Amino acid sequence: MKIALINASPKCKESASGALIADFLACAYEKCDCAEIKMNRSKLTDDVIDVLKECEAWVFFYPLYVDGVPGHILSCLKTLESMKKEMGEKYIYAVSNCGFYDGRQCEHSLDIIKHWSRRACHVWGGGIGIGGGGALTALLHLKPGAKPKSKIDKSLNFLLEKILEENSFEKIYANVSLPRAIYKMAAEHGWGRSLANNGKKKSDISATPEK
Numbered sequence: 118m119k120i121a122l123i124n125a126s127p128k129c130k131e132s133a134s135g136a137l138i139a140d141f142l143a144c145a146y147e148k149c150d151c152a153e154i155k156m157n158r159s160k161l162t163d164d165v166i167d168v169l170k171e172c173e174a175w176v177f178f179y180p181l182y183v184d185g186v187p188g189h190i191l192s193c194l195k196t197l198e199s200m201k202k203e204m205g206e207k208y209i210y211a212v213s214n215c216g217f218y219d220g221r222q223c224e225h226s227l228d229i230i231k232h233w234s235r236r237a238c239h240v241w242g243g244g245i246g247i248g249g250g251g252a253l254t255a256l257l258h259l260k261p262g263a264k265p266k267s268k269i270d271k272s273l274n275f276l277l278e279k280i281l282e283e284n285s286f287e288k289i290y291a292n293v294s295l296p297r298a299i300y301k302m303a304a305e306h307g308w309g310r311s312l313a314n315n316g317k318k319k320s321d322i323s324a325t326p327e328k
């Protein structure tokens with residue numbers, strides 16, 4: 118069983134999707150063959166297409182954008198749909214992460230991948246909605262299963278199990294195990310730091326572009 122781990126965050130580096138792939142790889146170590154690929158632009162390269170062809174299961178790791186999926190993913194899905202004959206039938210899984218605390222926010226975006234998988238004649242394997250995505254890159258150094266990532270790692274282990282059994286589930290959700298108020302405070306601190314790094318003040322958040 119070869120699994121394609123698709124990093125579909127538009128970020129080139131330090132994405133929460135990449136951190137989740139690293140956690141999944143730790144779970145999958147010596148249990149299966151995984152190929153990590155980037156899908157961060159709207160065009161698919163020949164190399165990506167070749168890897169996708171040879172994998173039996175595809176896992177899309179992506180951020181939640183405005184309760185949906187980032188626009189470039191839709192273009193990639195359209196291309197893949199047009200190639201359904203040459204691709205053959207695949208098991209499709211999705212791991213959506215969001216900036217808000219509750220992973221359930223990702224439900225509709227998981228439905229987008231689910232409906233696409235059926236339309237493109239693949240098998241919907243299941244989806245995970247992960248809340249607290251803003252904390253994930255900062256937690257990369259933690260051992261698998263350690264708090265505050267323990268529930269997320271548990272959900273990734275469950276996903277791996279289902280993929281290896283060639284089995285489906287519907288959707289499950291997991292959050293970073295931090296108190297909601299602490300997560301919010303840390304997120305606001307992060308925004309403040311990003312503003313300062315870009316030479317802006319807090320009041321600039323509500324600025325409107327000049328006409």
Ligand SMILES: Cc1cc2nc3c(=O)[nH]c(=O)nc-3n(C[C@H](O)[C@H](O)[C@H](O)COP(=O)(O)O)c2cc1C
Binds near residue numbers: 179181
């Ligand atoms: C354009 C845009 C739209 C977003 N929309 C949402 C949203 O609707 N709900 C949410 O919880 N987070 C939203 N986020 C936050 C991202 O989902 C969050 O930062 C995620 O962890 C980024 O994952 P990545 O690092 O893998 O790209 C949005 C971020 C951007 C840039």
